[in-house]
Amino acid sequence: MAASKTRTGPPRVAILGAGPAGIAAAYALSKGKAEVEVLERAAVAGGNSTSFQIDGIWCDYGSHRFHPVADPHVLADVKALLGPDLLLQPRHGRIRLGGRWIHFPLKLQDALLKLPPAFAASLIGDMVLGKFRRKSTGPKSFSSVLYDGLGPTISENFYFPYVRKLWGLDPDKLAVTLAERRVSGSSVGKILGKMLRMIPGLRGETTGRFFYPRQGFGQISSAMVAAAKGQGAAFGFGANIVRIERDGNRVTAVVTKEGEVETRHTPDQVYSTIPLTTLVRLMDPPPPPEVIAAANAIRFRGMILVYLILGTDRFTEYDAHYFPELSIPISRMSEPKNYNSATGPKGKTILCAELPCDPGETWWDMSDEDLGRHYCDWLGQLGLPVNVPVIRTETRRIAHAYPVYDLDYQRHFETVDAWLSTLDGLLSFGRQGLFAHDNTHHAFAMAYAAAEVLTPEGGIDRAKWAEHRHEFESHRVED
Ligand SMILES: Cc1cc2nc3c(=O)[nH]c(=O)nc-3n(C[C@H](O)[C@H](O)[C@H](O)COP(=O)(O)OP(=O)(O)OC[C@H]3O[C@@H](n4cnc5c(N)ncnc54)[C@H](O)[C@@H]3O)c2cc1C
Numbered sequence: 001m002a003a004s005k006t007r008t009g010p011p012r013v014a015i016l017g018a019g020p021a022g023i024a025a026a027y028a029l030s031k032g033k034a035e036v037e038v039l040e041r042a043a044v045a046g047g048n049s050t051s052f053q054i055d056g057i058w059c060d061y062g063s064h065r066f067h068p069v070a071d072p073h074v075l076a077d078v079k080a081l082l083g084p085d086l087l088l089q090p091r092h093g094r095i096r097l098g099g100r101w102i103h104f105p106l107k108l109q110d111a112l113l114k115l116p117p118a119f120a121a122s123l124i125g126d127m128v129l130g131k132f133r134r135k136s137t138g139p140k141s142f143s144s145v146l147y148d149g150l151g152p153t154i155s156e157n158f159y160f161p162y163v164r165k166l167w168g169l170d171p172d173k174l175a176v177t178l179a180e181r182r183v184s185g186s187s188v189g190k191i192l193g194k195m196l197r198m199i200p201g202l203r204g205e206t207t208g209r210f211f212y213p214r215q216g217f218g219q220i221s222s223a224m225v226a227a228a229k230g231q232g233a234a235f236g237f238g239a240n241i242v243r244i245e246r247d248g249n250r251v252t253a254v255v256t257k258e259g260e261v262e263t264r265h266t267p268d269q270v271y272s273t274i275p276l277t278t279l280v281r282l283m284d285p286p287p288p289p290e291v292i293a294a295a296n297a298i299r300f301r302g303m304i305l306v307y308l309i310l311g312t313d314r315f316t317e318y319d320a321h322y323f324p325e326l327s328i329p330i331s332r333m334s335e336p337k338n339y340n341s342a343t344g345p346k347g348k349t350i351l352c353a354e355l356p357c358d359p360g361e362t363w364w365d366m367s368d369e370d371l372g373r374h375y376c377d378w379l380g381q382l383g384l385p386v387n388v389p390v391i392r393t394e395t396r397r398i399a400h401a402y403p404v405y406d407l408d409y410q411r412h413f414e415t416v417d418a419w420l421s422t423l424d425g426l427l428s429f430g431r432q433g434l435f436a437h438d439n440t441h442h443a444f445a446m447a448y449a450a451a452e453v454l455t456p457e458g459g460i461d462r463a464k465w466a467e468h469r470h471e472f473e474s475h476r477v478e479d
Contacts, residue, residue, distance in 0.1 A: 011458030019047020021430025024447035051216025058216030068206035070441030126151025143171035268458030273430035294415035311389035
């Protein structure tokens with residue numbers, strides 16, 4: 001897609017980033033709508049949703065499930081692309097509440113039997129007295145909304161410590177948006193309703209289940225890349241984007257550099273799924289100072305994935321363990337073998353811990369060996385001692401794991417978003433492009449919408465895109 005300016009065929013679109021959003025856009029556009037070139041910095045596709053093997057075991061960047069609540073169109077495509085490789089698995093996790101292990105997702109009978117009586121009584125009290133509880137006054141935050149909706153017991157024992165760990169901020173320093181996007185049970189009654197729907201006889205075919213591919217979550221991305229390539233989309237991995245040129249409010253070129261050689265890509269549209277902060281910094285000429293200042297104020301939370309490779313067939317029967325308590329810094333642990341019911345390799349399993357942390361924090365620069373030692377200590381404290389041989393520890397680090405919805409984020413995001421929206425020839429979307437705390441199926445839905453709004457002349461139907469943006473606000477994160 002380098003060079004020529006005169007177009008004779010379909011519109012030409014350069015997609016920045018080959019995570020789920022970029023891949024799905026390439027897949028949808030290459031069905032005859034556009035000539036597509038994807039520019040991805042990494043060596044492989046899939047972004048945060050990719051998979052890789054360690055000692056023959058498929059691993060993800062932390063626990064990843066494809067949720068059955070996906071838009072039917074998106075789900076139908078994923079099913080068609082993966083065929084029999086897409087498994088429908090029962091969810092079988094555990095959460096630590098009040099010092100006890102409770103099944104997660106919550107099941108009524110299990111919760112009644114296992115929750116400490118004082119904890120259960122306090123929960124019921126919150127539900128009964130909820131109507132009479134004095135609502136918080138003053139500006140709303142994540143903590144005030146949760147406290148008002150759920151009451152003190154579940155807020156203080158689960159959500160507050162969990163978000164403190166995940167975002168590194170106190171719950172009253174986090175915006176309401178986080179509660180809207182992340183907390184699907186916004187009252188004790190709704191949580192009970194969810195638990196009732198888990199009861200056999202009352203539950204639907206996919207309740208309490210998730211889709212998962214045989215070769216790791218990333219198989220969804222790789223199948224979609226293969227299909228997009230089959231339709232003519234070109235993928236360039238290891239791409240080093242050095243600037244995005246604009247002439248006034250028209251984006252004119254994406255420039256990549258390999259060694260000393262620069263290449264100018266001059267599509268009709270640039271579809272960007274890279275972090276919007278990076279997008280702003282790549283602009284040449286740069287945006288106005290207030291846009292740069294706003295982009296500098298936007299923060300993403302990083303994460304270290306710590307993979308403990310153990311000399312045993314299986315460590316637990318559970319897919320994931322959730323740890324809200326603040327005494328240990330990991331938020332969740334998954335055992336990849338339990339996601340795809342893998343039978344081999346024998347004599348080995350892996351425990352993947354999610355350790356939220358930013359570059360510059362102590363954990364970020366720690367050696368794999370030391371992280372592995374801490375990990376074993378934490379498991380010991382949780383009553384899960386590692387009494388089997390530890391073969392070794394591996395880690396992966398992701399800098400853009402979660403958008404940080406602090407109290408000022410909205411203002412900064414809107415400044416950047418408003419300026420980017422004035423540019424012709426550019427559309428920013430996806431988790432990183434819209435600073436959206438979302439799931440993979442949401443990234444796919446955004447990409448399909450982005451493909452839909454491309455006009456045959458290579459423009460964007462902005463009115464339709466505005467409608468889609470409004471729909472994206474209803475996306476709710478599934479855990
Ligand atoms: C710990 C964790 C668990 C999750 N669990 C689930 C789950 O269970 N189910 C679920 O559906 N979702 C889950 N998600 C969310 C899921 O990972 C994201 O929704 C999805 O990956 C978003 O896709 P994306 O393409 O928008 O962004 P990304 O996956 O972040 O992809 C962005 C791409 O842009 C590339 N890029 C960045 N900068 C540049 C640059 N300068 N030049 C070129 N390319 C660049 C990156 O390399 C990457 O490939 C989880 C996320 C995390 C962090």
